[in-house]
Amino acid sequence: MDFVCFRKYETRFNEVIGPIHARFNAFLADHGEAAYPVGQFFEASPYLNLLLYPEAVKFRRSQPLDPARFQYLEGCVRQEQAYTIPQFRSNSDKPLVYVSFGSLGCGDTKTLQKLIGALAQLPVRALINVGGYLEAYSDVPGNIILDRWFPQPSVIPQVDAVIHHGGNNTFTECLYFGKPSIIMPYVWDGHDNATRVHETGHGIKMHRNHWTFAELRSNLTTILTSESMKRQLAATSGQMRQAPGPAKAAKLLDGLLERHSVQTA
Structure with missing residues (x-):
């Protein structure tokens, strides 16, 4: 099927x-x-191709990739400055959600306004990245904090769930830190990553525009409370943390150069 x-x-x-x-x-x-x-x-390169997502979310393929040419970089995440979660005016003891649609998605202020209105009615707190459009928002609810930018790799480890667009950095960082996500894709790898997360039990895929408050509430409740999802995320996070991507990439590239030097000598 x-x-x-x-x-x-x-x-x-x-x-x-x-x-x-x-x-x-x-x-x-x-x-x-x-x-x-x-x-x-x-x-694809005839020599070496480095895949930036972990094996835990790979698709089943009718023709498996040749491991001599294709290698997964399990734990490949960015490093950023430390971040302290600010005080919220309300819901200070409730689960914390991080929302980011990337630098391009911040321009979709209509969708972000809809999300802000919905999250304001839920028992959560939310940090929302609005990029260069901070002035487009007024009367921000007490359980929500907006900013132009967040040091994302330092924020995600401290939150309970993430709502994002499925960009590869956010996608990988959520898996690495074991955080469930709702992905609302709109371009490029987002659609692919949203499907991977949904089908492998690491989160939920939602349509970016055609969603209701009831749907968001239900999906957010699921990713915050699902024990099976927590187990899946913990297993994937553990696998990724045991295999540092940059170190693996350096070793693979070094080996490729060494083999190529021997062949051309």
Whole structure:
């Protein structure tokens, strides 16, 4: 069934991006490069490809990736300055939620306003990243604090749940620190990461625009209380912390250079 659904999705995807792909292939031809198959916009390295998500959320593949060329970087997260959670005017003892749609998503003030209105009615506190649009918000509820930027890798370990767009940094950091998430994707890898989180029991995927207060309340309650999700996140976090991504990447690259030097000597 999964394979049938994927083929239907793939067929529709290729139909939609067909004109874009044709322009891309024309660009390649103008520069003396061979055309790519429909749906493909880049090619894998014949030597080494580093995958920035952990194996715990990888998709089942009909053709497994060659481990000699494809390696997962389990624990690859950024480092940031320390952050102290500020005092809230209300709900000071309630679960803490961090909300961020990335620098691009901050421009969607309509969706963030809707979220603020919904979270204001729930027994939670929320830190919300609004980027350069802080002046667009007034009468901020007492259980919510807005700011232009947060040192995210220092914030996520201190919260109880995250609502985000599915960007790879936030996606990976939530898994690394074992935090459940609601992902509302809108572009690029967000759709893929939201599906991974949802299907592997690490969080919930929600439509960015077509959601109700009741749906958000239910999903937030689920990720804050689900014991099975907590166990899954704890296991994945443990695996990621035992395998530092930067160190693994350096070792793999060093080995690749050494092999290549021997072959060309």
